[in-house]
Amino acid sequence: MSGAGSKRAVRDVNRRVMDQATRQRRARKALESLEQDNFHDDPHADLVMSKKALSLFQDHPEEERKAKRKSRTTEYYKQRFRKNFPQLLEEDAVQNPNPPNYLSAQTLNSLQPARHFCAVCGFSSKYVCVVCGTRYCSRRCQETHEETRCLKWTA
Template structure:
């Protein structure tokens, strides 16, 4: 009539076995043999046809090696340096504190305590507690 569904977690727990040392070695040896077999298979990409749209990696390597070894200056955009030398928030705060010690600064700025009592809100619905 109706089939009961079984928990996948319970199935997985039942299938797990505690292996002895010999069984572990056998499994490890089989895995290593499978990896070794992969090394001696034919290349699956050997019969691919070249397309005009495909990148030509060989040409770029040949052009670099055929040219004399003259170093070209790399061009950096200004935003590249912004991302490369990005500082953490804590580092920025510390740097600001070291350069600008007289108040007001980020470390010394604070608000006066509130004259009103604190309000508590429900985390689920957002309405204030009574």
């Protein structure tokens, strides 16, 4: 007798089930790797166009003669003097040394139960992956999770 249930049962037997501590360690490692990715400034910010580069990316001399001086927009200054999150936190700590500030802001735990969201689509979720503990809302999201996300970051 071969049905959809038996195929799933065979597939689930071959999968490793993690305990709560391993799940938390895996989630912490994933967050740390995301933080490392977000911390760095743009590596291409200081690149200068080569003089031999195609003129497609540079202004033509005729246009420069017509407009002797280009006015810089506020967007130019926003991009040029952009700050990353640690710089903004440091600036906030200097400007507001006494609490309340960003680093000292806290609140009590909510009296409402925690809301759970699908890791795939973001809708409200009812189900939990038995292997890694990630939440999903439907069969389609479960299949997507198992194909692409489950145990992507192993401890």
